[in-house]
Amino acid sequence: MANCKSCPTCPTGCATDEDASFRVSPDYERFSQKRDVFCRSHWDPEVRSDKTERFYESYRRPLKQWRRVDGYAQKDFALRNAGWHVADLFAERLEGEDRREGFLDYLTAHRGGAPEQREVTSPDEMAKEIKKAAKLFGADLVGITYYDERWVYSHKYSRAAENETPVDLEEGLTSVVVVCHEMDHDLLKTVPSALSGTATGVGYSKDVVTLLALAQYIRNLGYRAYASMNDTASSIPYAIKAGLGEYGRHGLLIAPGIGPRLRIGKIFTDLPLAHDRPIRFGVKEFCQVCRKCSDGCPPKAIAQGDPSDETHNVSNVVGIEKWTTDAEKCFGFWATQMTDCSICIRVCPYNRNYPAWLNRLRFTLMGTFLRRVMLRLDSLLGGGQRTAPKLWWNRLKS
Amino acid sequence: MANCKSCPTCPTGCATDEDASFRVSPDYERFSQKRDVFCRSHWDPEVRSDKTERFYESYRRPLKQWRRVDGYAQKDFALRNAGWHVADLFAERLEGEDRREGFLDYLTAHRGGAPEQREVTSPDEMAKEIKKAAKLFGADLVGITYYDERWVYSHKYSRAAENETPVDLEEGLTSVVVVCHEMDHDLLKTVPSALSGTATGVGYSKDVVTLLALAQYIRNLGYRAYASMNDTASSIPYAIKAGLGEYGRHGLLIAPGIGPRLRIGKIFTDLPLAHDRPIRFGVKEFCQVCRKCSDGCPPKAIAQGDPSDETHNVSNVVGIEKWTTDAEKCFGFWATQMTDCSICIRVCPYNRNYPAWLNRLRFTLMGTFLRRVMLRLDSLLGGGQRTAPKLWWNRLKS
Secondary structure, three states: OOOOOOOOOOOOOOOOOOOOOOOEOOOOOOOEHHHOHHHHHHHOOOOOOHHHHHHHHHHHOOOOEOOOOOOOEHHHHHHHHHHHHHHHHHHHOOHHHOOOEOOOEOEOOOOOOOOOOOOOOOHHHHHHHHHHHHHHHOOOEEEEEEOOHHHEOOEEEEOOOOEEEEOOOOOOOOEEEEEEEEOOHHHHOOOOOOOOHHHHHHHHHHHHHHHHHHHHHHHHOOOOEEEEOOOOEOOHHHHHHOOOOEEOOOOOEEEOOOEOOEEEEEEEEOOOOOOOOOOOOOHHHHHHHOOHHHHHOOOOOOOOOOOEOOOOOOOOOOOEOEOOOOHHHHHHHHHHHOOOOOHHHHHOOOOOOOOHHHHHHHHHHHOOOOHHHHHHHHHHOOOOOOOOHHHHHHHOOO | OOOOOOOOOOOOOOOOOOOOOOOEOOOOOOOEHHHOHHHHHHHOOOOOOHHHHHHHHHHHOOOOEOOOOOOOEHHHHHHHHHHHHHHHHHHHOOHHHOOOEOOOEOEOOOOOOOOOOOOOOOHHHHHHHHHHHHHHOOOOEEEEEEOOHHHEOOEEEEOOOOEEEEOOOOOOOOEEEEEEEEOOHHHHOOOOOOOOHHHHHHHHHHHHHHHHHHHHHHHHOOOOEEEEOOOOEOOHHHHHHOOOOEEOOOOOEEEOOOEOOEEEEEEEEOOOOOOOOOOOOOHHHHHHHOOHHHHHOOOOOOOOOOOEOOOOOOOOOOOEOEOOOOHHHHHHHHHHHOOOOOHHHHHOOOOOOOOHHHHHHHHHHHOOOOHHHHHHHHHHOOOOOOOOHHHHHHHOOO
């Protein structure tokens, strides 16, 4: 089942769920963003607490000292919040109109597009052009897949109404351009720390800038384009269908040569574009034998067992067989730390900063019968060990 | 004469004009931005014309075809304007309040800073930290110099009043952090073309994003920070004093290893920071024997002779001995082309995309008695030849 409606651009047929190793059951339900743990931290007393309030506050109000621990000093929070700043500006731009763009609503900071559409004779050529533009604007990875309504949220969340409201995406969108930005490896080595959250913020800020420029480009060609980060739809299913990587035990996209250190954005469009196909390089089989992320997760929020369709709470999607993270436990730990946590990224053997050729070789071997050897080798070489935040500040000064 | 007021951070004395090869005469006058050719294209009938109006219009309204020439099709203008989009958003954000941020006024898209200042015991350490943050946020080059009021505009330009108004920079700012972003080499190879203007737009968009994040970081440490692009002050004198490069015949900054392919932004701050010192690597002597830019400039806007304090018109600064470009001729050509021109960058022998080690070697030799040989060699190797825009679109697709 390809689940692509009105898509004329895949002559050999669209990529199926099987091609992407998706197991979606008939009782699958589209997700309402109100159930997302971040939204629940606003309306649901089960999640909301003094700690979660203090967590959000730490992003808004700079204080001299939060905790007397390395990585949580004024400069660490100052840098983290500065890294978030550009993404925040777009998120807060229309908060007065109950839009939180990039997080609850798609981005609308656009100029009017062209009144006349550029004629597209080759969706294949057009796809190459779009990928080139995306890289020029800052994307590290780009892939294109068909519009699949299943991954669009059934509802978005309104903070003003404290309730769900319909997603306002137009009809007739046929393609999804997925862009990824790599997060800084050395910052993520310091996780857990407020400092490491800078990598997340800078990633979102880069994402919003690339997405706005690329969507504006599509509009300037006379087509529709809706740029989205965490709002409107799940990103990972599109990224996988667009051939950007595989799904890992920690619930994150793992891309060839880069690993899980990615922020993902997407653009919904009716520009005629050829679609990519999913790839496999042995991630699923590697994650079957590796427990680095689930063992390394302090609140034990990551699945230890096989993929399943069991859910932990209402924040999980119903009807997909996959490794499912307990978002309540995960976010609960963030709130305690007063910053986002990426320990699962730090410890993941796919997240290593070796030279590109060596990572390509490692990833290839990790996809073969040598996977257990590679896993042991990674541990022997100290892969994923934490760098003290003060070392980050001192070491890389130039 | 160092011209630094209240600067406690240079124990060996601030860099003098002599250190930077500046020749500023006693009749030097601070520049009023109203005299800038872009401002004049709004109020001065000597500059404003149907052509200049059409030039600006091409940035705002996407049309299917502006000119029937390779490099000026819908996709070329569409890409250029999309590259400018993020910089435009910040420029237009407060136009209703007569602020055109990044071009006529400094950026104000900031969150409140910290109420308490972080204690700075070592301006030297603090400078290293700021440089590290700047690179993390996207800067390709960073340097720091002291606040020198001479390069701050005497007045800025108000579009609403169509007249000059005082620059609103606060007293007590002691340092200027200069950041540079490299523009795309391959796009600039296609100049003149609307396509090549994408490099300019993307450069500004990167600049605004880095500046906003870095200034927010300084504010989060409890200090003042005003981020500026083309507004408020000339950038090049600060960049030279901050050790980022030398001044070239075409009136642009030439940086070691990169050349003139740079956009420059700056942050005025009172954060205690150690200052860099100017560098020399033989650019002045090379430009003395090279005429690639002045010969290659279609409207002959670039000085053919020696540096002098003669001016062409009111758009030039009075009282500095330097190579001075005729801004009226330069911008007149832009208006005819309906896009900005960077032929002087394309042909400059410092603007070559060789591997880094080879450029380092070349730049070193260009700074010795071999400069004429290096110049001839560059010509023999076809340096600076134009790439047809359609080749750019076809060649680099991946």
